[in-house]
Amino acid sequence: MRLAVSLYADDVQVLVARLQPLVGKQAYAEVRLDRMPAALDLSPLHEVRQNLTLILTCMPQALGGGWSGSEEDRQQRLLNALAQLGGGGCVVDVPLGMAAPAEWPAELPRLWSWHETPGERADLEEVHARLSACCRPGDLIKMVGWAETQRDGQRLLPLYRLPGPPVIAFAQGPGSAASRLWALALGAPWTYVCWPGEPTAPGQWELPAVAPRSDWPATPLMGVLGAPVSHSQSPLLWRRAWQWWQWLQLSAAAPTPPSAQQPLYLPLEQDRLGADSELLSHHAFAAFSVTTPLKEAALQAADHASTEALAVGAANFLLRGEQGWSAHMTDGVGALDALHGAGLAADAPVLILGGGGAARAVAQAAQECGHRVTIALRRPQQAATWAGEIGLDPGAVVALADLDLPPLGAAFAVVQATPVGSVRCPGNLLQGHSLPTGSVVLEMNYDPADTELLRQARAAGATALGGHVLLVAQMVRQFELWSGVRPPRGPLQLALEASLQLPAPALALIGPRATGKTTLGRMLADFLGWDFVDADEELERLHQRRIADWIPQDEAGFRAAEAALLPDLLARRACVIALGGGVVEDQGSVEALARHPRVMGLTGSVKVLVNRQLGSGRPTLIEGTLEEEVRLLLRRRSGRYERACHGPLLCVDKGVTAVFLNLLGRLDQIACS
Numbered sequence: 001m002r003l004a005v006s007l008y009a010d011d012v013q014v015l016v017a018r019l020q021p022l023v024g025k026q027a028y029a030e031v032r033l034d035r036m037p038a039a040l041d042l043s044p045l046h047e048v049r050q051n052l053t054l055i056l057t058c059m060p061q062a063l064g065g066g067w068s069g070s071e072e073d074r075q076q077r078l079l080n081a082l083a084q085l086g087g088g089g090c091v092v093d094v095p096l097g098m099a100a101p102a103e104w105p106a107e108l109p110r111l112w113s114w115h116e117t118p119g120e121r122a123d124l125e126e127v128h129a130r131l132s133a134c135c136r137p138g139d140l141i142k143m144v145g146w147a148e149t150q151r152d153g154q155r156l157l158p159l160y161r162l163p164g165p166p167v168i169a170f171a172q173g174p175g176s177a178a179s180r181l182w183a184l185a186l187g188a189p190w191t192y193v194c195w196p197g198e199p200t201a202p203g204q205w206e207l208p209a210v211a212p213r214s215d216w217p218a219t220p221l222m223g224v225l226g227a228p229v230s231h232s233q234s235p236l237l238w239r240r241a242w243q244w245w246q247w248l249q250l251s252a253a254a255p256t257p258p259s260a261q262q263p264l265y266l267p268l269e270q271d272r273l274g275a276d277s278e279l280l281s282h283h284a285f286a287a288f289s290v291t292t293p294l295k296e297a298a299l300q301a302a303d304h305a306s307t308e309a310l311a312v313g314a315a316n317f318l319l320r321g322e323q324g325w326s327a328h329m330t331d332g333v334g335a336l337d338a339l340h341g342a343g344l345a346a347d348a349p350v351l352i353l354g355g356g357g358a359a360r361a362v363a364q365a366a367q368e369c370g371h372r373v374t375i376a377l378r379r380p381q382q383a384a385t386w387a388g389e390i391g392l393d394p395g396a397v398v399a400l401a402d403l404d405l406p407p408l409g410a411a412f413a414v415v416q417a418t419p420v421g422s423v424r425c426p427g428n429l430l431q432g433h434s435l436p437t438g439s440v441v442l443e444m445n446y447d448p449a450d451t452e453l454l455r456q457a458r459a460a461g462a463t464a465l466g467g468h469v470l471l472v473a474q475m476v477r478q479f480e481l482w483s484g485v486r487p488p489r490g491p492l493q494l495a496l497e498a499s500l501q502l503p504a505p506a507l508a509l510i511g512p513r514a515t516g517k518t519t520l521g522r523m524l525a526d527f528l529g530w531d532f533v534d535a536d537e538e539l540e541r542l543h544q545r546r547i548a549d550w551i552p553q554d555e556a557g558f559r560a561a562e563a564a565l566l567p568d569l570l571a572r573r574a575c576v577i578a579l580g581g582g583v584v585e586d587q588g589s590v591e592a593l594a595r596h597p598r599v600m601g602l603t604g605s606v607k608v609l610v611n612r613q614l615g616s617g618r619p620t621l622i623e624g625t626l627e628e629e630v631r632l633l634l635r636r637r638s639g640r641y642e643r644a645c646h647g648p649l650l651c652v653d654k655g656v657t658a659v660f661l662n663l664l665g666r667l668d669q670i671a672c673s
Helices: 012-022 043-048 071-085 124-134 150-161 177-186 234-250 295-301 307-312 331-341 357-368 381-389 452-459 467-483 489-499 517-528 535-543 547-570 587-595 606-613 626-644 656-672
Strands: 003-008 028-032 053-057 090-095 110-115 140-146 167-172 191-194 221-226 264-269 285-290 317-321 324-328 350-353 373-377 397-399 413-416 440-443 463-465 507-510 531-534 575-578 599-603
Touching (some): 012 028, 071 090, 124 140, 150 177, 234 264, 234 656, 295 324, 307 324, 307 357, 331 413, 331 467, 357 381, 357 413, 467 489, 489 656, 507 517, 547 575
Parallel strands (some): 003 191, 221 264, 531 575
8 A cells, every 4th residue: 555654763673563564554664764773783674574665764854854974874874774674675765965875776766855944935846857857767756845734735736747757745744734645646656654653754644544545546635625624524524424325335226426436535724715726726636615714715716606606606615527616505405404304394484694605595595495584684784685686575684683583483493694602702693582492493603512592492492403413414415416425414413423522312222132233333333433332241241240141040130230221321422322132121111212312223034033143142031942032022022112212123134234224314314303
């Protein structure tokens, strides 16, 4: 794989231990000789590295390295290392302006390198020309710019379009993270990562954070543009959506997307965007989500735009196609998806607080869906013009001071589309107003996760939707525009709740023995980023008794302990729980599960459940055959499972992949209702 793990040669035994797990997984490792003790013998590496290519580097202090000796001694150190390693399978890093000794083997590849210093603003094409002039056939070029911001790192993108030897171009410094990964997708032979906790240069990714992949050249580059975006949750959502799509592929139920490769989606700090932007001009970039302050600029930079984007005068998604970049606005349709998913009636009025671009996007979408729209803001003139442009009656725009909620109807939607309620602008525009029970309130801010308006909505018996719900809904629309498939919102919403540390209620799986509750529970927990608990394992840990012994000796005591543990399990947050098959033997447990908001049930045919238990060694609960026990328990418990969970029981006969996808689909109903 095309990651070069950079390692200091301070201790040969440590180096051996670092290289061994890389063999067969990586193609390259950089051995930094800058700080190597003079007497260190590297020959033990020759025995363990196998086909791993070693990049030998001894970087002077003037270039950001650790070497402080003479140039003659530096070259001798490299020669000694080559001799100890046998010469073959090595590449030697030669900084620009330094010589390659005549003693080096003629066939030894040279990596001619250049490093920009902080504050320097070099002519990159001129540096590239100088490096190219040094190269012989088989040599390579490494150009490392300095990036205080991610925008600085974009200066190196045009280098991949220049003719000449293979080039590895990326940045180091505070803004270098994106460029280091872009290098692989843009065609670099490798990029550099470090061992966990042991960086050798500023801005390196650690090895576990960058999974080795063999498809980097075909990887579509994507990201979220705006300022600030360092804490954006969009990369998490795109990764989870892609994981869902991969499961859909395994089920043979997926159409072919524009690209079979997982996108590389990163937060990209940008405060300006134009049609001449390197991000938009380079062919490797496929799509961008866009946030503040670039939504209007994104529309202007695009080659064409959707009706929604043109109507709103802004875009939050840019997608490259055969005709160039197209601009889209998904805030409005995302908001309506979230409201309808929460039960908003098709004829319910929609009250929008605010007059900016987000408010206009929601008003446009609500108008197209047939809702009666009212826009309320402190200064109505801010929305009067565009309200008329999208066909709203002049009376639809009112001052907040004149707002009268009851005439809107018994139940309606409120969309809070102003900064009020956010961390930087606390408050509640509807303070003092009454919200009817059954209404739906959508807060477009998600920092903080809980606002005064949302608390007011819950107190009134209304459905309260935080800004994270909208974030997921509009992202799902973007993923569909890019891939042609729409992922379920529910699982993405639950994964986001965990990332934002929201108080997400636990998710419980119930069903007969051998339905795969533990296997599927672990898969769900991994997808959501939640904890996982197997109730049987928890009981064994708490009581220091094996269930295989406990049930035959004292089934009643086991059932009592199981029922006593259930309230504690259901009170946990962001946790997937696999419950025992007999948990529904206790009527109080059935009632507790029925009250819990997130319970899903599994079942299976007698034949499948019997086959899965053959040879398991689990104790039977009745006198008779295993098949007789399975039939008896299904008859006795199935109705209880149905009463305890939300929705019909899912049959596991079709296998893990199909059931897992069905569970994710069921989560869509549970999380979004």
